[in-house]
Amino acid sequence: MAILPLKIENLSKKFGSHHVLENISFEVNKGEIFGLIGLNGAGKTTMIKIILGLLTPDQGSASIFNSNSSDKNSRRNLSFLPEKFQPSHLLKGKEFLSLNCSYYKKPFDYKRAKQLAEILRLDPKVLEKRVSGYSKGMGQKRIGRAHV
Numbered sequence: 317m318a319i320l321p322l323k324i325e326n327l328s329k330k331f332g333s334h335h336v337l338e339n340i341s342f343e344v345n346k347g348e349i350f351g352l353i354g355l356n357g358a359g360k361t362t363m364i365k366i367i368l369g370l371l372t373p374d375q376g377s378a379s380i381f382n383s384n385s386s387d388k389n390s391r392r393n394l395s396f397l398p399e400k401f402q403p404s405h406l407l408k409g410k411e412f413l414s415l416n417c418s419y420y421k422k423p424f425d426y427k428r429a430k431q432l433a434e435i436l437r438l439d440p441k442v443l444e445k446r447v448s449g450y451s452k453g454m455g456q457k458r459i460g461r462a463h464v
Contacts, residue, residue, distance in 0.1 A: 319382050321346060322367070326376035329362050336362045339376070368396050405448035412447055 322344040329337045336359040344350045352360040365371040367378045367385050383390035403412045414424035430440040442450065 317382070319346070320344065320379070321348075321381060322350070323379045323382075324363070324367075324376070325379075327363065327366065327373050327378060328375040329359070329366065329371065329373050337366075337373070341376075364396065368394065403447045405446065408446055409443040409450075413443070 320343050324340055324342050327337050327340040328335070336357075340359075340363070352363065354360050362371060363378075366373050367380070369386055369388065369391060372386070378385040380390040380394070385391065407415070410424070410426060410429060413429055417424040426443070429443055433440045433443060
């Protein structure tokens with residue numbers, strides 16, 4: 317059996333009487349590039365939330381690398397950045413990164429964070445500024461948890 321990066325089987329979700337997803341099935345094979353395209357309300361975000369374990373489907377399943385997406389270990393190497401991502405405006409950049417590292421029981425390495433900021437073409441001084449002063453694009457640049 318081939319290991320599939322993503323497999324959706326008979327996925328359905330409704331809110332009240334409104335069917336957002338109804339019996340959706342597809343596979344994403346290794347090496348394929350995949351995107352969800354659709355009108356507002358078509359169920360794209362709902363599907364992503366189910367894949368990420370943030371919502372439970374009414375029917376069907378989602379699997380990531382042949383592990384059910386309801387298993388938190390299946391999502392260890394995934395990241396999700398919602399369009400309206402807003403870290404706490406009270407935190408400085410370095411505090412926000414340190415907090416995120418703590419979620420994964422990883423130490424925060426300030427020196428490495430500065431290096432990664434430079435790689436992302438950010439002035440390392442932003443680590444000392446409150447995230448409320450970041451532009452939308454700057455707030456969305458991501459330093460992977462495995463690297464800090």
